[in-house]
Amino acid sequence: MLPETLIWLLNAALVLAQSRQQVALNSFLSLNTQSLSSSSFLLPSASNLSISVALCSGNLGSATTRFFVTNASTTVDPGPQGGTDVFEIDVGNGLGIFSGTFPNGGILAVDKGDESLSFQIGASDNGPLLETLETLPLFGDSTANQVLLFSPPFDPPSISDPSFPNYTLPIPGLDAPSPPSSSPNFTLVIAPTSASTPLTSLQQTACMISSQTSSGRIANQSLWLRDSDGWRTQWILEGLNPQTNYTAYVVQDSTKLSGPIYFTTKTPAFDCPLVASLPYCPKISYAIPLATPQTDLSVYDSRSIPSSISDPLIGYLRNFTKSLSTFACGRDYYSPLQTCADCQREYQTWLCTISFPRCGEASPSASASSRSLQRRNGDQAVLAVPALASQSKGDPSRNSNFPAFGSSYQLLLPCIETCFAADRACPSFLGFGCPDVNYNANVSYAVGFIDKIKTTKERSGLTGAAQDRYGNVWCNSGGGDPL
Numbered sequence: 001m002l003p004e005t006l007i008w009l010l011n012a013a014l015v016l017a018q019s020r021q022q023v024a025l026n027s028f029l030s031l032n033t034q035s036l037s038s039s040s041f042l043l044p045s046a047s048n049l050s051i052s053v054a055l056c057s058g059n060l061g062s063a064t065t066r067f068f069v070t071n072a073s074t075t076v077d078p079g080p081q082g083g084t085d086v087f088e089i090d091v092g093n094g095l096g097i098f099s100g101t102f103p104n105g106g107i108l109a110v111d112k113g114d115e116s117l118s119f120q121i122g123a124s125d126n127g128p129l130l131e132t133l134e135t136l137p138l139f140g141d142s143t144a145n146q147v148l149l150f151s152p153p154f155d156p157p158s159i160s161d162p163s164f165p166n167y168t169l170p171i172p173g174l175d176a177p178s179p180p181s182s183s184p185n186f187t188l189v190i191a192p193t194s195a196s197t198p199l200t201s202l203q204q205t206a207c208m209i210s211s212q213t214s215s216g217r218i219a220n221q222s223l224w225l226r227d228s229d230g231w232r233t234q235w236i237l238e239g240l241n242p243q244t245n246y247t248a249y250v251v252q253d254s255t256k257l258s259g260p261i262y263f264t265t266k267t268p269a270f271d272c273p274l275v276a277s278l279p280y281c282p283k284i285s286y287a288i289p290l291a292t293p294q295t296d297l298s299v300y301d302s303r304s305i306p307s308s309i310s311d312p313l314i315g316y317l318r319n320f321t322k323s324l325s326t327f328a329c330g331r332d333y334y335s336p337l338q339t340c341a342d343c344q345r346e347y348q349t350w351l352c353t354i355s356f357p358r359c360g361e362a363s364p365s366a367s368a369s370s371r372s373l374q375r376r377n378g379d380q381a382v383l384a385v386p387a388l389a390s391q392s393k394g395d396p397s398r399n400s401n402f403p404a405f406g407s408s409y410q411l412l413l414p415c416i417e418t419c420f421a422a423d424r425a426c427p428s429f430l431g432f433g434c435p436d437v438n439y440n441a442n443v444s445y446a447v448g449f450i451d452k453i454k455t456t457k458e459r460s461g462l463t464g465a466a467q468d469r470y471g472n473v474w475c476n477s478g479g480g481d482p483l
Contacts, residue, residue, distance in 0.1 A: 023108070028122030028129050028255065030056070030207070033065055033112045040077040043069070043106040043123055048099065051108060052130035055094040056118040056207035059197075064113025067091065069098055071106035078109045094203025095257075097128045120207055122255070132204065133258040136469055137188075137250045138232065140479075141274060141286035141358075142265045144242040146299070147216070148274050148285050151186040151250045152258045153230035161341040167329045169344050172317040174302055174310075176279040179223040179231065184252045186233040189214045193245040193262060200247060206257040209249045216240045219297050226282050226479060234276065234285075236297055242268045245471075263471040264363075271407045272359030275300035280314050281352035283479030287359040289397060289405040309401045313355050320347055320430075327427055334427040343426035350422040353414045353478035357398050360388050360412030360473070384463055387413040387446030387475045398444075415466050415475035416445035416453075446475030 019037065023029060025044040043051065053067050067089040068078040078086040089096035089108075108121060122129030133152055140148030157177075162168050189209050191199050202208050216237040224234040233250075240246070242265055249259035272287035279302055293304045302310070321344060329340035362385070388410040396404055398411070419434040426432050435441035437453050447453060449463050466477035 020107070023121055023123045026124045026126065026129070028052075028120050030120050031118070033110065033115070033117045033119070036110065036112070039112065040107050040109040041121060043071075043102055043108055045105040046102055046123075046125040048125060049102040049106075050122075050124050050126075050128045051089065051098045052120075052122040052124075052128040053089050053091055053096040054120045054122075054130040054205040054207055055091055055203040056120060056205060056211065058115065058117065058203060059201050060093060060203060062115070063091065063094075063117055063203075064115060065117050065119070066111040066113070067096060068109045068111065069106060071100060071102045071104070073104060074107065078107060079111055093132075094205045094208060095130065095132060097131065099128075118207070120205075130206065130255050131257075133252065133256050135258060137248055137259055137261050138226075139248075139261055139263045139467070139471060139473075140234075140276065141473075142240075142263055143272070143274060143287060144266045144268050144270050145238060145240045146219075146274060147190075147237050147240060147246070147263060147265065148276055148299075149188060149190075149235045149237065149248060149263075150224070150226065150285075151184075151188075151233040152252070153226075153232050154184055155180050156228060156230035157225065159228055161339050162329075167325070167340070169321050169325060169341060171321060172280045172314060172348065174279055174314070176277070176302075177225050179225075183223060183231065183233070185254070187251040187254075188218070188233075188235050188237075188248065189251065190237070190246050190248040191215050192241070193247045198247065199249065200260055204257065206251045206255050209257055209259075210251045210254060215246065220299075222277070224277060224282070226285075236274070236276070236299055238297075240265050242266065261469045261471070266361050270359070270361055270409075271405075272409060273298055273300060275305065275356065277301040278305065278310075278352075280310070280317060281348070281356065281478075283349060284352050284356050285479055286356075286476070288356050289359055289391070289402065289409055289411075291403075291406060309355075309399070312401055313351065316351060317348060320344070320351075323430060324426075327429065338425045340427075343422070343430075346418075346422040346425040347432070349478050350418045353418050353476055355399050355401075357402065358412040358414075358476040360386055360410045362386065362388055362410060384449060384474055386473060387449060389413055412473065412476045413444070413446040415450055415477045416441055416447050417450045418477055419445065420451075449474045450477070 020040050020042045022042045055063055070078040070086045072085040089098045135152035138150040216239045219238045220236040222234050223231050225231050245264050247260045272289055273292045275288050276285040278284050292298050293300050295304050324340050391409050391411050393408045394404045423434050437447050441447050463474045466475050467473040
């Protein structure tokens with residue numbers, strides 16, 4: 001007969017094991033330290049298991065609760081005392097991820113601190129369920145009280161360049177591609193950057209950010225295929241405050257966090273409305289010098305943009321495609337790196353960029369040449385002032401199909417790299433060329449903001465991109481992603 005003490009210990013271990021809640025594979029639990037029925041959880045078996053812990057309350061660095069995991073067969077909860085195959089999950093910025101082999105399952109234990117803490121536990125054999133995405137939301141542009149934002153891309157289109165003998169290029173037109181039958185569930189959250197409790201001071205997790213009140217109101221939400229990166233959810237927000245810095249996040253499927261990015265609304269004097277959702281120019285999503293449209297959203301799209309602007313543009317794209325098709329694209333190669341399809345895509349980006357002049361606005365804090373920006377990692381970066389050209393009231397537009405604008409505005413010049421990209425991609429017989437950077441290219445283009453150009457009229461590639469995640473936009477690339 002077993003000693004009474006040993007029987008008691010065995011019974012206690014059995015009760016402990018039976019009280020542990022099972023974390024199902026490819027699912028997560030939402031919990032609170034004040035209502036836990038058990039401080040440990042059974043993990044499923046998997047050859048490569050990702051365990052993720054997300055803190056859903058409190059500010060960064062405020063939590064004292066700790067999380068420990070083991071894949072060893074034991075009746076004792078893993079904890080601060082350590083032991084064989086016991087690991088602590090570091091929840092820096094509110095999120096902790098541990099990956100390892102769990103052939104016989106394992107145990108995750110919660111060492112409760114002195115706070116009431118909401119948190120989530122997830123287990124998956126296909127990467128972390130709870131995570132921070134590397135891809136960021138995309139800032140389109142803003143007015144004084146509106147902003148155009150995009151989710152991270154998903155579901156990239158299958159692009160198959162045509163080949164000999166059936167080398168047929170797509171004809172640009174007014175028809176937009178059909179959206180996918182299913183998409184991630186994206187939620188947008190924005191708030192003033194200078195709020196008393198900034199979003200960036202909170203736990204940087206999907207459950208924490210999605211619980212916050214978002215500024216403004218969503219006037220329109222739709223799916224849009226901007227480029228080869230894939231589809232995005234497109235939001236048009238209204239009701240924002242003029243000349244205000246905002247922080248924006250996107251939450252995917254309530255479990256994945258993307259962001260933050262930052263943007264600033266324009267001053268009350270900014271008169272240019274937004275344009276978006278143009279099938280023949282899918283990347284165009286910014287403010288343009290046209291009178292405000294008489295639509296519900298006060299935003300131009302393919303239905304409201306004047307035909308005097310869209311018809312010539314579509315005609316140029318179609319004529320260019322016909323001229324390009326006279327080249328034996330499918331049989332003879334003019335470049336080992338580029339195809340006729342590449343030429344058509346780059347030409348379309350360039351033509352749309354110069355055909356839709358972009359309104360900009362100088363930052364009140366910008367100096368005549370450059371300014372300093374404090375990065376989140378603490379580094380100082382000297383950034384160029386946007387390439388703006390002053391346009392007086394009634395001045396003719398750079399696109400003659402645009403009427404003269406009714407007020408003065410600042411024109412954000414197109415990045416010359418969009419012209420270079422088309423020049424590199426297209427066969428020489430088309431006669432496409434760009435202005436010389438040693439002469440007057442800087443009159444019509446922003447020169448050297450992205451690429452390093454050896455000329456006296458250049459910024460030496462100071463910015464490296466047309467825009468960054470901090471809301472800085474230096475030149476018009478027709479829709480560029482952040483740094």
